[in-house]
Amino acid sequence: MKSSVITFPGSNCDRDMDVALKKFGFKNKMIWHNDNELPKSDLVVLPGGFSYGDYLRCGSVASKSKIMQSVINFAKSGGLVMGICNGFQILVEAGLVPGVLLRNKYLEFICKNVFVKIDNKDNPYFKNLEKDIFELHIAHNEGNYFCTDDQLKEIKDNNQVAIHYCNNDGKIEEEFNPNGSIKNIAGILNKEKNVLGMMPHPERMIDSCLSGEDGSLFFKNLLNNIK
């Protein structure tokens, strides 16, 4: 399975994502933001980091960079596009998933493990996963998901919420919400379910001696789903 990770100026989780994808059997290529065309890919990843220094708004400048036209076309033709952290912010700015990401509620960068509940397995990212509750890692300053009431209704009607912040028992409550996201939303899909944006970093949880191994489950399953 072929994957492509886009490197924008200021991306800093691009290598981590490359390591993770390769570890679980993807043939991954690093793609420079200034390229015109994506190579043939089964999965495109927009990695975390601070693309363009988060200037203007997080993800805003990157969403207009050269390669993004090709990424948008790929997504519109049904290709799998996953944005993690800053990648999620870029997806939002590019209009590939609904909503916006605001500054964290307590105005501070947060780096820690969180639990998320997978709400929707009717998509290539989470289909066939046995567990519902995952321990993943977050590291962001602007992960406070927000959308209008109308958008929220549409998102719910279309079953687009991918993951919610929760506790280790899967309870979705405000006290387990690290950043103030509306309804504890941690990740969201587009209507067609081929584009996923999420704040947690599965690529940081791929080894028992790191923060944990739930990221491994995610990547192994993703590869099997795409095959």
Place this chain on the structure above:
Amino acid sequence: MQVNEKLAVEHGLKVEEYKLICELLKRTPNLTELGIFSAMWNEHCSYKSSRLHLKKLPTKGKKVIQGPGENAGVIDIEDGDAIVFKIESHNHPSFIEPYQGAATGVGGIMRDVFTMGARPIANLNSIHFGSTQHKKTKNLLRGVVHGIGGYGNCMGVPTIGGQTCFDRSYNGNILVNAMTLGLVKKNKIFYSKAAGLNKPVIYVGSKTGRDGIHGASMASASFDDKIEEKKPTVQVGDPFTEKLLLEACLELMAGDSIIAIQDMGAAGLTSSSIEMASKGKLGIEINLDKVPCRETKMTPYEIMLSESQERMLIVLENGKENLAKKIFDKWGLDFAVIGKTTNTKDIELFFNSEQVAKIPINILVENSPMYDRKWKKTKLPKKNKIQKKDLKNLKILDVLKKMISNPNVCSKKWIWEQYDHTVMGDTIQKPGGNSGVVRVHGTNKAVAAAVDSSAVYCWAHPLTGGKQIVCESWRNLISVGAKPVAITNCLNFGSPEKEENMGEFVECVEGIGEASKYLAFPVVSGNVSFYNQTKEVGIKPTPVIGGVGLIKDYTKMITMNFKSEGNLVLVIGKTEGHLDQSLFARTILDEKNGPPPEINLFNEKNNGETILKLIEGNYIKSAHDVSLGGILVGISKMCIAGNIGIEIKKPRSLLSEFEYFFCEDQGRYIIEILKSDLKKVTSVLQKNAVHYDKIGTLVGKSISFNEKTIVPVDELKSYNNNWLNNFMS
């Protein structure tokens, strides 16, 4: 502008120094030249008060590839890999403008490391603030933490450890020391020594602006009432540009184009160009019209003294200009050929086709002043006799709760959760433990690092204090299973012009030297920060040690959280009951006098090496060194981290409960072992003549002493966690 004595003094030079300049030049310098001298001869750049004493530090060792004198130190970690590391202060700017001061401190030290060809893999920091009652403390802490995070997080380098202290002696002068470790192949290390004539001198990175002019001079003076006016001397950081600069430099370094490279840190273009030429015994010619400037009408004086961040100076091989330019263009960075190396041994500056400065480089470097300042020895204070009546009304549990929530002991999670500590995917021990640990990417090895200071001990007796921090650093590395390799030091002191402060410096350095020599734990890089003083009040002497160790097989790494019920807990090293200068004496008894705990280097080395043997034999399940607060604070932290309780039995001894549990004798560790391993472990300890006490068994979720006093671990945990959260909210 007329250059004269008065103007020289305004530039921070002494009258005698100005006279020396005129004598050496055989003329009066012009304004640009005066600026250059003031930048090169200030304390921060010239080490004029410290050089004489720093020479005494042991800097060599089997594993040392590069000692002090380069952008950073380099150690060998085998298999062709090397670690480049250094710690540096950014104290003065951080007090004036905490966010930018701290951010550019982090940016500066990372540049020092990647200048040598290494990719930064870990950051640490040691930050000291004034009393928690002081009105500025909270805002300074918040600003500094945001600044450190703002820069390090954006760079994508994990912040894996640190230290935060509060003491009223920092009310007017906070300390912000930042450390970076980088990974490089041994045969791809880059140095700052220029070589060859007529080689192009290249400027890359950000444009030069008017920020940070005289930053290094500002950092070489005490503060007074007008510090607000010094804001323009603080640089403004842009981590995004630095991230691009890092990637561009590493891309260029993959080839063979670079002869020498030096980052523009303190004193900017001045010190970088002069240092490269001086090391190569060459001259250098710079055309200032070619320097990319952010603002219009910048004068040669401003261009030379600007401390704008994220800039590098490179001496390139002839003919490689286009190749290099292409790389910097790709990353959207400025690139300009601004000069060349010459055989004149002078620095020559041109502007609008006119020569605007010409100074022989040896005058600036070798003839820079060096002072043998007067200093005063600190006598070892007399021991206090702690009276039984002082202890009579104390309850051990109340004391423990107070100590575990003390600002200097409490959990610093509020701070380190704001730092990205997991990016790069190799952090195998997060902040909050004995040391931070990162894997060497793609190998079985890992590197451990810790930062430590003990200002109270250094204040009470600088010689002992100096030794103690080196030992503490050594213990922190041993406790995670790392073999200590080398240290970097950041020496934060008051004014060297005061005999007491200079004495503190001299004796701390002597102590550091003695311990690092004995432990074969050499000093490979460092930085001196004097004048941490506001009017007449200086800080406590605060040398900070950054230690680095190697774990050959990272699966053998040890953490401090207690692992399983039923396991035994031993205290390694002899507990003698030394309470003077302990947290207990100072905060519970309000007793500030007396000597710090004695350092026995033989025991230190022997105990540490024996612990490593036990780790090698897989006998140790968790470990923690005994430091601030003593045994009980240490055990409590291990219980909290592991969410396991313990039944503690005080061994038979003449010491009272308070002396035994809260004394701060050195060279001690707390370890957890399997019950079934007790015989083997004690035989190893006895064979190596290491004292140990069996102190308890892990059980349940509470800590109990001698079968009576009981406290739930959860309760201690909230005491430990809540203090800083409450303070900052």
